[in-house]
Amino acid sequence: xxxxxxxxxxxxxxxxxxxxxxxxxxxxxxxxxxxxxxxxxxxxxxxxxxxxxxxxxxxxxxxxxxxxxxxxxxxxxxxxxxxxxxxxxxxxxxxxxxxxxxxxxxxxxxxxxxxxxxxxxxxxxxxxxxxxxxxxxxxxxxxxxxxxxxxxxxxxxxxxxxxxxxxxxxxxxxxxxxxxxxxxxxxxxxxxxxxxxxxxxxxxxxxxxxxxxxxxxxxxxxxxxxxxxxxxxxxxxxxxxxxxxxxxxxxxxxxxxxxxxxxxxxxxxxxxxxxxxxxxxxxxxxxxxxxxxxxxxxxxxxxxxxxxxxxxxxxxxxxxxxxxxxxxxxxxxxxxxxxxxxxxxxxxxxxxxxxxxxxxxxxxxxxxxxxxxxxxxxxxxxxxxxxxxxxxxxxxxx
Numbered sequence: 243x244x245x246x247x248x249x250x251x252x253x254x255x256x257x258x259x260x261x262x263x264x265x266x267x268x269x270x271x272x273x274x275x276x277x278x279x280x281x282x283x284x285x286x287x288x289x290x291x292x293x294x295x296x297x298x299x300x301x302x303x304x305x306x307x308x309x310x311x312x313x314x315x316x317x318x319x320x321x322x323x324x325x326x327x328x329x330x331x332x333x334x335x336x337x338x339x340x341x342x343x344x345x346x347x348x349x350x351x352x353x354x355x356x357x358x359x360x361x362x363x364x365x366x367x368x369x370x371x372x373x374x375x376x377x378x379x380x381x382x383x384x385x386x387x388x389x390x391x392x393x394x395x396x397x398x399x400x401x402x403x404x405x406x407x408x409x410x411x412x413x414x415x416x417x418x419x420x421x422x423x424x425x426x427x428x429x430x431x432x433x434x435x436x437x438x439x440x441x442x443x444x445x446x447x448x449x450x451x452x453x454x455x456x457x458x459x460x461x462x463x464x465x466x467x468x469x470x471x472x473x474x475x476x477x478x479x480x481x482x483x484x485x486x487x488x489x490x491x492x493x494x495x496x497x498x499x500x501x502x503x504x505x506x507x508x509x510x511x512x513x514x515x516x517x518x519x520x521x522x523x524x525x526x527x528x529x530x531x532x533x534x535x536x537x538x539x540x541x542x543x544x545x546x547x548x549x550x551x552x553x554x555x556x557x558x559x560x561x562x563x564x565x566x567x568x569x570x571x572x573x574x575x576x577x578x579x580x581x582x583x584x585x586x587x588x589x590x591x592x593x594x595x596x597x598x599x600x601x602x603x604x605x606x607x608x609x610x611x612x613x614x615x616x617x618x619x620x621x622x623x624x625x626x627x628x629x630x631x632x633x634x635x636x637x638x639x640x
Contacts, residue, residue: 244347246329250285251340255333259448260464262290262328265347269324272353273309276329280343288330288420292323295460298420300446301334302394312356315392316421334448361434362401365408371579373556374592381556382564383579384413387444387453387484387507387538388550393418396543399427403435405544409551410579413564415538417442417453422460438562444484445470450493451484453507453538456565468501480568482536485510486524502529505568508625509537509575509638511548516635525625532604532624534568535638537575552578556585574639584628584637591618591626591639599628599636 244265254261267274278287288298289308296308297317306314313319329345373381389395390402397405399416406414416439418424425441432439442455445463452470454461456479461470474481482505486493489512506528508521525533537553557564558572567573576583582596593601593616601609601616604624611628620626628637 243349246345247343249340249342250283250331250333250336252336252338255336259333261331261333263331263345264326264328267291267322267324267327267349270351271322271324271349273307273350274322274327275305275307275348275350277305277346277348278329278331278343279304280341282339283333283337283341284335285341285343286330286332286334288332289317290328290330292325292327295462296327297423298330298393300332300393300419307354309353312354313423315390316418316423318423359398359400362404364434364436365404367407367436368410368579370410370412373583373585373594374587375558376587379558379560381574381585382412382438382559382562382567383551383554383556384411384415384438384440384564385539385541385551385553386415386440386442386455386482386536386555387417387510388414388541389418389444390416390424392421392424393444394542396545399424399431399439400434402541402550403431403437403439406550407435407437409549411437411551411554413438413440413557413562414550415440415442415453415455417444417455417538419444419446420463425457438564440564445481447495450486450495451491452493452503453482453484455480455482455568467495467497471497471501471503478565480505480565482507483528484538485512485540486528487520488512499529504529504532504534504571505536506533507538508533508535509553509635511539511541511552517633519633522625522627522635532640534571534573534640535575535625536568536573537638554579554581556583558585558587571640574637576637582628582636584626584639586620586626586639589620591620592616593618593628593637596628596637599630602627602629 299316428439458477458479557567559567
């Protein structure tokens with residue numbers, strides 16, 4: 243057993259926000275259990291072994307176990323290599339009078355058993371909305387930001403997949419914080435629920451969050467944010483800036499202009515008053531050449547006010563290649579699966595279910611929409627949008 247005790251000060255956090263507490267794993271160890279206790283503030287929790295990353299649970303847990311066959315959600319099961327391991331503590335919130343803490347690490351020669359998980363019933367899907375698309379392509383409805391028990395969500399991967407399918411989504415990006423432990427569960431859960439689950443991770447720091455989509459492997463959140471984008475690009479993934487103007491999760495990390503990703507979660511569940519134009523203004527300043535607008539609910543818990551699939555990000559795909567459709571910038575964002583939508587198909591814009599709204603072009607020109615299916619030339623590249631007569635955004639397209 244290894245025990246670390248002490249008191250973290252505000253100065254400790256300012257000097258080095260992520261602390262690594264060492265412990266030894268002798269040969270023959272089958273599992274480790276880490277327990278954290280502290281009084282006041284917020285301390286995040288993670289784990290690193292001699293061969294690399296072994297898990298992260300942030301502030302969602304005070305205890306985790308890692309074994310050869312099973313690990314606490316958020317952590318990676320597998321053989322425990324002998325040598326020096328580290329408990330990660332991120333000093334997320336440390337008040338002026340400090341935070342006393344204790345970390346206890348216990349090693350064991352026995353491996354924990356995988357808990358039995360009963361599968362939720364396969365959901366019934368609502369009718370699919372048929373949107374106009376070029377031959378051989380189709381629009382898929384999805385949500386690009388969601389969480390499970392592998393970080394700070396309350397649903398298992400299977401439960402989340404079934405909920406998404408029941409809400410009429412075709413795909414869902416599962417983006418747990420600073421971990422990829424959920425990725426191995428995605429194919430089976432998606433197959434059971436009848437939905438495509440896109441592997442993702444929300445790279446999470448005190449100064450900004452970004453989603454990385456694709457089977458890229460773990461992104462090291464300790465590195466500069468420019469490295470996250472380069473890592474994703476080198477492994478066939480995509481990086482998007484998350485909720486850039488959302489409270490203390492707003493994006494405040496420096497990124498050179500030539501390293502700024504094209505993708506941004508312009509429509510996030512925190513954009514509750516869409517007459518507020520700041521997210522659109524941010525996008526114009528962030529990347530003058532234009533961003534690919536994305537939407538995400540940031541769903542965690544059915545008891546929260548956030549609803550899965552609100553907003554919906556429509557992606558024009560060939561087959562099930564959501565990542566390819568995103569990379570090509572073929573996106574549209576609407577308030578929900580059945581809400582008014584603005585699509586870009588070739589050189590045309592198509593507004594559906596939007597009679598009485600206003601089409602706003604990238605150069606600021608405005609045109610009244612009259613009719614439930616209205617076609618207009620796309621004109622300039624960039625983000626187009628539909629607004630109500632009160633300037634409330636109801637749809638976006640790239």
